[in-house]
Amino acid sequence: LALVVSVFALFIVAVVGGVTSLFIFRVKSFNVQTESSMYTQQEVIDASGIEIGKSLVFINLDKAEESVERKLPFLKNVKITKKLPDKLVIRFEESGMAYAVETAGNIYAITNDEFKVLSMSGGIPEGIIPVKGQTPVKTEIGETIAFVEKNEKGEAVEDKVLNLLSDIASTVSESGLTGITAVNIE
Numbered sequence: 001l002a003l004v005v006s007v008f009a010l011f012i013v014a015v016v017g018g019v020t021s022l023f024i025f026r027v028k029s030f031n032v033q034t035e036s037s038m039y040t041q042q043e044v045i046d047a048s049g050i051e052i053g054k055s056l057v058f059i060n061l062d063k064a065e066e067s068v069e070r071k072l073p074f075l076k077n078v079k080i081t082k083k084l085p086d087k088l089v090i091r092f093e094e095s096g097m098a099y100a101v102e103t104a105g106n107i108y109a110i111t112n113d114e115f116k117v118l119s120m121s122g123g124i125p126e127g128i129i130p131v132k133g134q135t136p137v138k139t140e141i142g143e144t145i146a147f148v149e150k151n152e153k154g155e156a157v158e159d160k161v162l163n164l165l166s167d168i169a170s171t172v173s174e175s176g177l178t179g180i181t182a183v184n185i186e
Helices: 002-023 041-048 061-071 160-175
Strands: 029-032 075-083 087-094 099-102 108-111 117-121 129-132
Touching: 029 041, 041 061, 041 087, 061 075
Parallel strands: 029 087, 099 129
Antiparallel strands: 075 087, 099 108, 108 117
């Protein structure tokens, strides 16, 4: 009898909790706590894919954060948190331009210091370090640049060129080197 009563009580609690979460914990507002020089607060909210009225319980925050970073490439370290009962808080950092990786036809993939493609350009913006010597195979805006294709099974392969560039970038950053005019990875 005690087991039946316990199971019934748990069932009632689950139903009440489910119904409550469906109707009470709904997104009513957003609080974008970081200012951006590139995007408006509404653009950041829209890029998350989360709509007003959606249940807070069923929101996939990781997916929303990835969506913002992909759609708004000049943002990084996006963090979205729930503030009960009905608010989402969005924080991020802005990502500056650091490198211009030469692609085919004198087009440059402008990247941040982590080699995420921020934009494509016909020239090299002032103060940006050009990277020459290897042609990337993937330059999708909002994604990390790639110099190798996936293997025939569709699995990721170690990108030795990207690893080398990342090592160079971290060495430059850590050592405080200035006045670099180009990086040749031929």
